[in-house]
Amino acid sequence: MIEVSRRSLRNGLRVAAIPIAGLRSVSVLLAMEAGQFFEPAGRPGVARLTAQAMLRGTTSRDARAWSDALDGLGASARLDVGSHAAVFAGQCLADDLGAFLDLIADTVLRPALAPEALEFVRSRALADLEEAKKDTRSVADETWRELVYPVGHPFRTRSIGDEDVVRTATIDEIRAYHRTGIHAAGSVLVLAGALDADRAFEVSERAFGPWAEGGTLDRPLRSVDLDGASRRAVVVPDKTQADVVLGWPGLPRTDPRFTKAQVANMVFAADTFASRAGQVVRDELGLAYYVFSTISGTAAQGPWTVRMGVNPENVERAIAVTFTELKKIRDGAVADDDLALARDKLVGELEVGRESPSGVAGMVLEAELFRLGDDHLERYPRELRSVSKADVVAIASALLPIDRYALAIAGPEIPAAS
């Protein structure tokens, strides 16, 4: 069992500490409710620009001094914006935990957000956007989102944002987003590894105690429902492989059906080898090197997508057999062994995931961030095991309709005869 100690700071920051004996390092995850879901409407890209600008110096250290201090610890760190949260993820040696948290807190609580910092990260983001236009996976993903999510929906673009927004964002906008979006309320700090829980709470309090509480944002969104099948192929010149994204709007992580959806996802396509679509597309027919599906765990209806990399000649066949496998599931043709395999795999992964402090921290973070309950990690394997064939069929019927989907293809031209 994973033993979690929890404490809430007065400003609302929730801290979870998991001591793991026999390690030398600590894995740190700080999740702030400042992902795409919380971005100002119509301004996709502001959250990521803010996060990147936060790493360009604080009110007491310029960017150079801050990175000297971080690298002086030998710590690893990154700050990424996801669909739900902006997550500071890192690892440090056990003795450095206090100093590492101080450095993270400095950049989260007191970033300088100087105009030149914005210009630096803006030009980098524009270069990344330019690169993404020639990257078949990025193009397929972006195209799929445009087919599914209406204008203004936070998941319509990838977290890198919209080019116009990146070009026009002002430093005042970035500062305002930091002021209103980066706050203790709703944030979660998870520490796992070579630590003592009481000492971990103490250094967390020292680093993050002064953080403003702020207020959580409620962002009501209308349900996303596809009214038919849509398909768009984008030619990316001089590529040899097509990337395919087939998918549907999923369901929020807090939806009581989410665990059932995870099992359905595993039966269908989650794993290249253990799921139905993977077995047929790769193993039996040799149509693709990779094929897998993911269901996004976020505050709203994140993407539920099947992705594959396929030779242009094989695109149509790979898509057709994927639908065939889905139709079988919807029709109830789910072998007992396939269902048992899916459940066993998901449960087994929880056990194997304990091999690393970052794996443990990730499991705890999901439970804390979405308030799945203090006993979630203990309940979760039982919930997975209780999912029945009827549940899988019901989920596939309700959420994976074969006449309402979005299909995006990016790469070389697809041959007409394909």
Add this chain to the structure above:
Amino acid sequence: MIHALEARHAPVVSLWVWYHVGGRNEVPGTTGMSHFLEHMLFKGTPTHPKGDLDRLLARYGAQWNAFTNEDVTCYFETVPRDRYEVALELEADRMRNALISADEVDAERTVIVSEREGLENDPSFLLGESLQAVAFDRHPYGQGVIGSKFEIKLMTRDGLYAHYRRYYAPNNAYVVVVGDDRAETLVEKAATAFGGVGQAEIVASPLAPEPPQMGEKRLVVHRAGGALPIVQLGFHTAAASDPRAAALQALAVALAGGGGGDAASGRSSRLYRGLVERELATEVDASFGLTKDPFLFMIEATVRPGVTHAAVEAALLQELGRLADEPIDESEFARVRRGLLASVAFPSDTITWRAFRLGSLLSTGAAPSIGAWYDALAKVMPEDVQRCARDTFVERSRTVGHFIPEAG
């Protein structure tokens, strides 16, 4: 040989089987054969027909896969502790009993072509593959690992089977296991599983040592399939077993840190400050790989829009020259050393990565243990790094590659 380490922090065991066969053991006409064979080892044995293995391991939530590089082919399973014997049985079985049928070879061929085509979509891969081919005149490292698409299409079942029988045997392999049991017990169980596997007559592959390079080589790759230009530099360097290997790793950390991409760490490194901070490049990287034979010290920079290849190449060479000409000061070296030691400590806290780290040190001859490698890194001094920079970054052993995106 069987090597085991105890790791008691999770009820998990990670088993790795390393075969001394990779791109290094191939000749023109059979490039990619070791990698192709790796795929075929997932197609079953008489005891465990195709699919059996996948489903059995998936059922345990195992993390499992395989890879082939220039020197080795490696298979691993990280499983719950009580499934260790199952993983052993599967690996011992497929060491000599893999079914490699003509039908399965044909079916898998398209998968491997697809894997290669996915790599070809990446400009960095395309340039790196070409640079490697230009940098090596004689040594098979110039052929890469995945092989030419044309040769993949021509590969035969009989050729693959002969390759399998020649290289897959206990006397051409070693086992690394890390996990939640006494090391002696882990070894005993592995010895029992592999003890009955028959040996093969191992015939050493003919080696073609690389003659010294006598001057700079240059190449250009043009394609429409990339948006940003890239500059790569490859310098002939030392093998993993060379006494300078630890200092060369320190040199890579001094140049690019351990971060890369969007990471917040590694930004105090020379190349980040000299190119990314100065808005010449969007990304930089430097690597010294642990290999059996002398390979390449690689440098890569993605060029910012509006900046020329020449400007980035000049800035890279300037930074390399500075490291060769001036000793690193104390505070910078303290950061480098810390990053270097963390690069051993952090992965070692994950059971799978601890096993991988030990296996890669052993497979290349870099060190007999993780502790010995840690000690070697800890002993590196600033003057060692400077000496390595001076010896490595010389014009005559340099290969320069430019990726030029074309309108499309």
